[in-house]
Amino acid sequence: DAGVIQSPRHEVTEMGQEVTLRCKPISGHDYLFWYRQTMMRGLELLIYFNNNVPIDDSGMPEDRFSAKMPNASFSTLKIQPSEPRDSAVYFCASRPSSYNEQFFGPGTRLTVL
Amino acid sequence: GENVEQHPSTLSVQEGDSAVIKCTYSDSASNYFPWYKQELGKRPQLIIDIRSNVGEKKDQRIAVTLNKTAKHFSLHITETQPEDSAVYFCAALRYLKGAGKSTFGDGTTLTVKP
DSSP, X not given: OOOOEEEOSEEEEOTTOOEEEEEEOOTTOOEXXXXXXXXTTEEEXXXXXETTEEEEOTTOOSTTEXXXXXXXXXXXXXXXXXXXXXXXXXXXXXXOTTOOOXXXXXXXXXXXX | OOOEEEEOSEEEEETTSOEEEEEEESOTTOOEEEEEEEOTTSOOEXXXXXXXXXXXXXXXXXXXXXXXXXXXXXXXXXXXXXXXXXXXXXXXXXXXXXXXXXXXXXXXXXXXXX
8 A cells, every 4th residue: 555645745825825635545544634733833633534524623723724535535625715824734644443553644745925 | 632741842862872752641531642753854653652551562672651640651762873863742542432533742853963
């Protein structure tokens, strides 16, 4: 398996634009997590899904952020409109229900100008 | 919710020395405590973990200890090497029937000087 796949790896956009980050979890993993990492706030859990259903979105910073998981092999994190303070590395991670370890994707480095 | 505090934020040791990183957690129901290593520009990767029914776990040069009463756990790295230099994160979570979310510490930047 190729591991968790994220795209794009780097994204530079202007304030006000819509940004869509994509994630393909490891096949067979029931759980999918979206994290944001910044120097100021560290690694924060934004939302996680179980069997494509959002379980806890209490970490989503505000209404500008939304996440979907239309099927077991794909999830998106959307920011609309984007702001400079959204600049961060966004990680997607997945794990099976029978195993504790989360496997992280390579991350998407987002820069909002 | 869970709150995890991690200390120190930076740690510099000489090659061959030991390094210890400590974390405290607030939710007594937390039952799983992983440690992640993140090298510069890369993803976090699990290096060791411990469940609440175990007091200590060791994997070669790395060990983790857990004190449930005091609600703290520690990462111990012995015979450190330059390639151990990275940011280390602890996390705490409460698993219930397979579900649970992690709360991470703020990370410790470990530098091992040759």
